[in-house]
Amino acid sequence: MAIRNADAERVRNTSFFRDADDETFNTAINGAFLQRFPANTTLLMEGDTVDFLYILLEGSVELGAGWKSKDTTLAILRPVSTFILAAVVLESDALMSAVTLERSEILMVPGDSLRRGMKENAAFGFAVSEELAGCYRGLVRSIKNHKLRDSTERLANYLLTQRARQGGKDEIVLPHEKRVLAALLGMTPENLSRAFSKLSDKGVSVDGARVGFSNVTVLERLARPSPLIDNHYAQDRNTLGKAYTERQQGVLDQG
Amino acid sequence: MAIRNADAERVRNTSFFRDADDETFNTAINGAFLQRFPANTTLLMEGDTVDFLYILLEGSVELGAGWKSKDTTLAILRPVSTFILAAVVLESDALMSAVTLERSEILMVPGDSLRRGMKENAAFGFAVSEELAGCYRGLVRSIKNHKLRDSTERLANYLLTQRARQGGKDEIVLPHEKRVLAALLGMTPENLSRAFSKLSDKGVSVDGARVGFSNVTVLERLARPSPLIDNHYAQDRNTLGKAYTERQQGVLDQG
DNA sequence: ATCGCAACTTGATTAATGTCAAGCTAAAGC
DNA sequence: GCTTTAGCTTGACATTAATCAAGTTGCGAT
Numbered sequence: 001m002a003i004r005n006a007d008a009e010r011v012r013n014t015s016f017f018r019d020a021d022d023e024t025f026n027t028a029i030n031g032a033f034l035q036r037f038p039a040n041t042t043l044l045m046e047g048d049t050v051d052f053l054y055i056l057l058e059g060s061v062e063l064g065a066g067w068k069s070k071d072t073t074l075a076i077l078r079p080v081s082t083f084i085l086a087a088v089v090l091e092s093d094a095l096m097s098a099v100t101l102e103r104s105e106i107l108m109v110p111g112d113s114l115r116r117g118m119k120e121n122a123a124f125g126f127a128v129s130e131e132l133a134g135c136y137r138g139l140v141r142s143i144k145n146h147k148l149r150d151s152t153e154r155l156a157n158y159l160l161t162q163r164a165r166q167g168g169k170d171e172i173v174l175p176h177e178k179r180v181l182a183a184l185l186g187m188t189p190e191n192l193s194r195a196f197s198k199l200s201d202k203g204v205s206v207d208g209a210r211v212g213f214s215n216v217t218v219l220e221r222l223a224r225p226s227p228l229i230d231n232h233y234a235q236d237r238n239t240l241g242k243a244y245t246e247r248q249q250g251v252l253d254q255g
Numbered sequence: 256m257a258i259r260n261a262d263a264e265r266v267r268n269t270s271f272f273r274d275a276d277d278e279t280f281n282t283a284i285n286g287a288f289l290q291r292f293p294a295n296t297t298l299l300m301e302g303d304t305v306d307f308l309y310i311l312l313e314g315s316v317e318l319g320a321g322w323k324s325k326d327t328t329l330a331i332l333r334p335v336s337t338f339i340l341a342a343v344v345l346e347s348d349a350l351m352s353a354v355t356l357e358r359s360e361i362l363m364v365p366g367d368s369l370r371r372g373m374k375e376n377a378a379f380g381f382a383v384s385e386e387l388a389g390c391y392r393g394l395v396r397s398i399k400n401h402k403l404r405d406s407t408e409r410l411a412n413y414l415l416t417q418r419a420r421q422g423g424k425d426e427i428v429l430p431h432e433k434r435v436l437a438a439l440l441g442m443t444p445e446n447l448s449r450a451f452s453k454l455s456d457k458g459v460s461v462d463g464a465r466v467g468f469s470n471v472t473v474l475e476r477l478a479r480p481s482p483l484i485d486n487h488y489a490q491d492r493n494t495l496g497k498a499y500t501e502r503q504q505g506v507l508d509q510g
Numbered sequence: 511a512t513c514g515c516a517a518c519t520t521g522a523t524t525a526a527t528g529t530c531a532a533g534c535t536a537a538a539g540c
Numbered sequence: 541g542c543t544t545t546a547g548c549t550t551g552a553c554a555t556t557a558a559t560c561a562a563g564t565t566g567c568g569a570t
Contacts, residue, residue: 047483068479072403085388086388087388087392089388095395095396118384119378122375122377123374125384126374128384129344129387132384134341136394137341139398142398143401144350147327147401148321149322186402228322228348
């Protein structure tokens with residue numbers, strides 16, 4: 001096995017491998033290897049055949065798609081996240097491209113091994129189903145966020161989500177550059193600037209990557225966060241149990 | 256068992272039960288029952304606890320969601336389709352509401368039974384994973400369709416998809432009322448009308464639910480259909496094998 | 511230090527879409 | 541037959557977001 005024990009353990013404890021027995025785990029990651037990529041490296045293009053499940057251990061990755069000279073960002077992933085699991089399960093081609101945003105470490109698990117593990121061990125297969133179901137629900141949330149909210153509302157909710165995840169203090173640090181955030185929220189950088197201005201009414205102040213809140217109540221009145229769209233606790237899914245197994249892909253990311 | 260053999264057989268042959276052995280099948284649908292609903296019946300509201308997997312056998316169902324007095328349609332399902340599978344797998348609440356559009360027959364499978372079947376039989380669990388992965392990819396296509404295309408382009412591609420599914424002739428029949436189609440394509444009925452007008456340049460003529468094509472080449476030049484967004488063959492997934500296992504949820508539906 | 515560049519902001523303009531208000535049409539009911 | 545009504549269409553207008561064009565800021569490299 002071409003991966004260090006420390007990395008194997010890290011994967012075991014954080015992804016859907018968590019509950020697998022040793023034998024299944026070894027089957028499922030047979031032939032896996034760890035790879036390091038510099039920033040802005042294309043890991044996968046839309047339409048490519050998918051041979052590996054990717055597990056992001058360090059860094060961050062953008063999932064995107066293009067058509068007719070336009071491009072859009074579908075999600076930004078942070079460790080520990082799997083990606084293109086659906087394509088691996090179906091032995092299909094990729095519907096999204098994947099590009100590193102920073103220097104990243106990625107465990108690459110052969111699709112054959114993963115599928116063999118799923119077919120040999122029902123409990124492991126079920127855990128993969130839970131992961132897939134969580135990803136699906138993350139996308140549903142993302143679509144609802146986009147179709148039901150305008151850009152200012154999306155930003156307001158993004159900020160409240162970040163605030164909840166960063167401990168509920170009255171200042172947060174944006175985890176991405178603003179142009180990346182704009183892409184994630186489905187708007188242009190220009191409109192992100194304007195959306196921040198609109199929120200200054202609601203007690204939101206911006207200084208570089210630092211965002212301050214002086215009146216959360218009035219911001220929430222605009223944002224109207226909903227547990228059926230927003231997932232304020234995605235990062236805690238490992239400690240909070242089933243209720244938060246969901247993955248937070250899409251616009252709300254896992255920042 | 257409260258369902259007729261004919262219904263059971265129908266489910267077996269068309270959904271992810273296809274490859275299950277009898278014992279697993281019986282475990283997975285233990286306690287299932289068939290229910291008939293009139294048109295415009297709410298089966299499930301957002302936020303409801305989900306106790307059953309729904310399998311649509313006859314009729315059609317709209318999946319939607321709302322926020323702040325706005326509503327949006329996420330998908331329109333036709334037989335045979337499962338829905339809210341992800342919530343069942345995660346024993347979670349529904350992120351979408353489900354309403355019948357016409358008189359419908361729905362098989363309701365207890366979530367407990369389904370999960371038990373998945374945990375007892377790895378092959379069955381894998382088949383459910385494939386279904387989930389297909390649903391996931393359907394949503395990815397839907398998001399790409401919405402974020403990368405304007406409303407006229409979405410309509411043009413919808414028409415080409417319908418044309419392919421209805422045999423490639425130069426006339427098709429719209430499977431839904433125009434107001435439903437508008438909701439599905441993420442626009443108002445007014446803008447759907449205007450989008451049809453714009454396409455008259457491209458040889459598209461409309462007469463009620465009948466749509467004619469006099470110059471598919473020029474329509475395709477505008478629509479630029481892509482296998483990475485559109486799924487012209489979704490209905491044939493059972494006969495074409497793995498490459499088309501994917502479910503066609505979202506804007507492109509399964510019409 | 512300052513030069514250069516990329517990120518960000520701001521303003522003016524254009525394009526796309528939603529909203530409101532009539533009006534039209536065709537099928538259902540009386 | 542006529543009337544009603546829901547679905548659809550059309551036009552005028554408002555709102556939202558993208559685009560284009562300057563600027564400004566801040567950081568890194570030399």
